Amino acid sequence: MEKNEYRKMYEIETSYWWFLGKRYLIDFLLKTYLSHDGRNRLLDVGCGTGLVLELMKSHGPAFGIELSGDAISFLRRRNLNLVVQSDASQALPFKNDVFSIITCLDVLEHLRNDIFLVEEMFRICKPGGFIIITAPAMNCLWSEHDEALHHKRRYTKKELLNRVVAVNCHVKKASYFNTSLFMPIFAIRKIKAIFKQKSVAQSDFFIPLPGWVNACLYFFYSKELTLLKSLTFPFGVSLLAILQKEGSV
Numbered sequence: 001m002e003k004n005e006y007r008k009m010y011e012i013e014t015s016y017w018w019f020l021g022k023r024y025l026i027d028f029l030l031k032t033y034l035s036h037d038g039r040n041r042l043l044d045v046g047c048g049t050g051l052v053l054e055l056m057k058s059h060g061p062a063f064g065i066e067l068s069g070d071a072i073s074f075l076r077r078r079n080l081n082l083v084v085q086s087d088a089s090q091a092l093p094f095k096n097d098v099f100s101i102i103t104c105l106d107v108l109e110h111l112r113n114d115i116f117l118v119e120e121m122f123r124i125c126k127p128g129g130f131i132i133i134t135a136p137a138m139n140c141l142w143s144e145h146d147e148a149l150h151h152k153r154r155y156t157k158k159e160l161l162n163r164v165v166a167v168n169c170h171v172k173k174a175s176y177f178n179t180s181l182f183m184p185i186f187a188i189r190k191i192k193a194i195f196k197q198k199s200v201a202q203s204d205f206f207i208p209l210p211g212w213v214n215a216c217l218y219f220f221y222s223k224e225l226t227l228l229k230s231l232t233f234p235f236g237v238s239l240l241a242i243l244q245k246e247g248s249v
Contacts, residue, residue, distance in 0.1 A: 005148060010049040010074040012208065017218035019051055021178075025225050026052050026103065026132070029242065030059050033101060033130045033172075040100040045088055045121065046107035049074040053083075056103070063099075065092065088117055094124045105134045106238075108163070109151045115163050122167040127247025130172070135160055137176055137239045143189040160239050168246040176236030180224050181217070185237055 013019035034040050040060035047053045047064035049071055056062035057080075064083040066072055075083050086093050089111050102121050108114040121131050136146065136154045146154065157174055164171070178185075209217070224233075228240070 006049055006068060006070045006074060010077075013049065013051045015214070016209075017214050017221055020218050021221040021225055022105065022134075023051060023055055024222055025177075025228070025240075026105070027055055028225075028229060029132055030056065030101065033132075033242070034059055035100060041098060043094070043099045043102045043124070045092070045102060045104045045117070046110070047071075047075065047080075047083065050078045050080045052103060052105060053080050054078055056101075060100070063094075089113060092117075092120045092124055096123055097126050098124050100126055100129045101132065102129070103132045105132070106136065108133065108135050108160075109146075109153055109155070110149075112152060114152075115166065118163050119167055122169060122243075122245055125245045127245055129245050131169075131243045131245070133160070133239075133241040133243070135239045135241075137236055141186060141189060141237060143193060145189070155239055157239055160241055164241070164243055167243075169243045170246060172242040172244050173232070174239070174241045175228060175232035176238065177224065177228050177233060177240055178221065178237035179233040179235060180220050182235060182237055 009019075030042075038060070042056045042060055042062040044053045044056060044062065044064045047066050050064070053062055053064045053075070062082060064075065064080060065086050065088060066075065066083055067085065067087050069085070072083060072085055084093055088107060102125055104117070104121060108117060111117055118131075125131055136151065138156065139154050142154060157176065161171065161174055
């Protein structure tokens with residue numbers, strides 16, 4: 001990710017529709033899949049500037065992995081100190097069978113060997129525990145947004161699930177999401193591609209919006225995420241996979 005993207009993320013992620021939607025979704029999933037015995041231990045792989053990790057702290061000891069020193073400086077501002085500076089493309093610095101829930105939110109697409117990270121997350125996940133993955137979907141949406149964030153790929157649902165066939169898991173849910181805004185985002189990115197000039201690539205998700213536009217986008221996005229709790233969608237801007245490690249705790 002370009003260095004200035006972390007600053008922009010930190011400044012807007014507590015109010016921007018996309019990040020508010022992510023927090024809404026993860027909050028629901030944590031409440032759904034965490035056990036109630038008080039022994040939960042959580043991990044956010046590629047925790048960025050800490051919006052989700054901050055949420056996870058309310059459910060038990062919450063650890064983070066982040067490579068960027070720039071991102072870690074923002075994590076410290078949020079008093080998120082259980083963070084290991086480590087490369088997610090390498091062996092994860094934890095013992096086997098440690099975590100109840102592991103989140104990996106928009107991380108796999110940054111790695112050349114994404115399958116290795118999937119295998120590592122299952123190694124450190126407790127039997128019966130859950131791994132929550134989100135990733136950008138559909139190559140037709142490739143744009144300077146992906147270039148600014150140093151993505152290697154976007155996924156189809158089949159491609160994402162092919163990454164987990166080597167591990168012993170049960171797929172609890174796999175679905176596209178951010179479907180309602182697919183066509184506007186597709187149109188904007190194609191138009192921008194036509195008029196693209198050679199310059200430093202910038203993400204189109206971190207651009208400040210008028211308050212009423214941001215509120216409208218979050219309204220539609222949150223309503224869709226409510227439906228996602230019980231439905232699956234056939235296409236979308238993003239993908240969600242919820243995987244359970246075989247065995248019992």
